Amino acid sequence: MSTLPKVCYEIFVRSFCDSNGDGIGDLNGIASKLDYLHDLGVEALWLTPIHPSSTYHKYDVQDYTAIDPEYGSLDDFRRLLAGVHQRGMKLYMDLVVNHTSVHHPWFEQARLDANSPYRNYYWWMTQDRIDALGVAQREQTADAHEINPWHANPGDPERYYAMFWKGMPDLNYDSEGLREDVYGIVRYWLTEVGVDGFRLDAARHIYPPWLREKNIEFWEEFGQVVRQANPDAYTVGEVWAKAEEVAPYFKGLKANFHFDLSFAIQRIIATGKDAGLVEALMRDYRLFGTHNPDFVDATMLTNHDQVRIGSVADGNLDKMKLAAAMLLTLPGQPYIYYGEEIGMLGRKPDERIREPFLWTDRRDDPDRPRWIKPLYSRRAAVRAVSLQVPDPDSLLNHYKRLIALRKQHPALAQIVRPNLRPALGYDRKIIAYYRTHPTEPVLVIHNISGRTKLIKFGEEESSFNRILFQTQGTPTLSGSRLRLTAYSSIVLGK
Incomplete structure (x- = not known):
């Protein structure tokens, strides 16, 4: 497999950027913002479904080889793909093969x-x-x-x-004709169009519950088809389940989303308490590795189906920075949900966690989609990109610094064979870990509480005395003592 992107970004297409003034985000809108994404530091984009559909979210596909006219044309998609590749980035499509639309x-x-x-x-x-x-x-x-x-x-x-909704009937993969048609769709996008891979929706439901044991066999076969079409193509599964159920999917899929980690970080941000995050992660890694030693752990704070991390943090900027620091210093291949980097807010129902992106503070900003009037991510509640770019203390610049740090240091950049070891460990208001490396290990410490913490280092921790990153203006390191203010983070090297 070619070099894995170190940081990925999920775009809910309808809400990202509107290029033609019809109020709906589209492919040309994304193309116009590739420099923003490249400057942020992301190396791969996952687009939610872009096929013809009767719903706003487009998870009910009517034609797997066409583009919904609301979003543009196949030529628009090819131009977007070319722009992504020109910047050294990759593009992953959302492939929904658990079900179709009733109108397919x-x-x-x-x-x-x-x-x-x-x-x-x-x-x-x-x-x-x-x-x-x-x-x-x-x-x-x-x-x-x-x-x-x-x-x-x-x-x-x-x-x-139809397990999700009567408008989305489940496909029956005991049908050889269906399998061949779906594999033909996979080959089309990988070889004729040239996408770099797929996010695979509802991967754990590919067979209904009474035949769920067939899921793994299907994805192993699917993985072979993908590799034959393009050995470097990437696959990431949505297996919304505990790690024990996720683990076998690594036999066929190169990556799977780590929902247990997502919810663990959310609990930490909401409660200020650690229930053994590092130990649980190391247990999960051992489990995943039994099925595929080269598993790719796709990590995230939230996605398009979850309460936004900004709302989990009740809009607290320091907590949002803490969440970002945790995601971007832990092992795995992190995904940023569009707008997390500017602190977008949102709670269920689903359309409220998919509100339009804020590019500028102008009421009449032509780039901002207007298909829905925002309830949470309003200009009064969320600072637009144009306001955050010049502010060194902004959440956006915090994300940029963390992404650059992750890409710069090999211990943080390692994705396959996660390099993680607990540190300190005597205080549940502190999360600390080593990202191990033969020559350049790092020590990461987060204060997850609302109070300043004074941390005394042991002999091993004391050898990490070079500050590589700190939540701006907060920690002080003096000899074997570290003073870490509320919700702040520090990364230390030797």
Whole structure:
């Protein structure tokens, strides 16, 4: 695999930048902001779905090889991709192959004709069969709240399975025809268009619960198809589950998102208490490594389905800086959700955690999408990019410094075979760890409390006496004593 991007960035396309004044973020808008993203230091972009769809979020795909006209054209996408590559960055598409839209031609034919070859592309059962198998209801999961997943097709004795919503019927990968069609879609985007990889939506639900043991086998086969098309292509799975369930997915997928870590950091930011973060991470790494020693741990604070980290922190700038410092000094391949770097806010429902990005403080800023009126990320509550760029103490510049630090120091930049060891360890209001390295190890210390902490170093910690990074103007290091103010961080080298 080619060099892994050290920092990635998730863009909810509709909300990022509007290039044509229709109120909707689009591909040309993203292209116009590539210099901003490159200057921030990110090396890969993940775009949420861009295919034709009837919803604002576009997770119900109607055509896997087309671009939704709201977002632009295939030519626009190719120009965006070229701009990404010219800057040495990579582009990952959101590939939604757990389900389609009810308006996808496959499903339209399947629901009209029980003898259609596309009928077997989806799950169909009579109510008697559903009851006999005991699958009429499903348990709610963190990523899907539907408990009655079988839906009527008027005039049809069979019902179809759609675990997220009746408008998104699940695909049936026991169908060889479906597999070949989906693999053809994968080859098209990797070889004919030239994308660098895929974020794979709902990876743990590719088969329904009564056949969940088939998920891993499918992703192993999928991974082979991807490697044959492009050996350097990247795959990252959305397996919204505990680490024990995530681990086997590394057999087929190069990376998976680390939801346990995301929620652990959120709890720390909300409560100021550590429940053994470093030890839990090291346990997870051992677990992941049993399935693939070269696993890629995709880390994040939040994503487009979670309360924004700014709101977890109740808008507290120091807490937002602490969260950023934790994400960008821990092992893994971090993803920044668009707007985290400027402190965007948002709580459920989903559209409220996907509000428009703030480029300037102008009320009539032409770049700002207007498909939804913001409730949380308003100009009065969030400082726009144009205001943060000239301010050395801004959250945006804090992110830039941390990203540059991560890329500069090999101990922090290491992704594969995570290099992590606990340090200090006697105070649950302090999180401290070594990022090990043969010649340039670093020591990272975070004060997660709302009070200044005086930390006494032992012999090993005392050998780290060079300040590589500090939350601006806060820590003081004198001999074997470190004074760390509330919610601040320091990175030390030898």
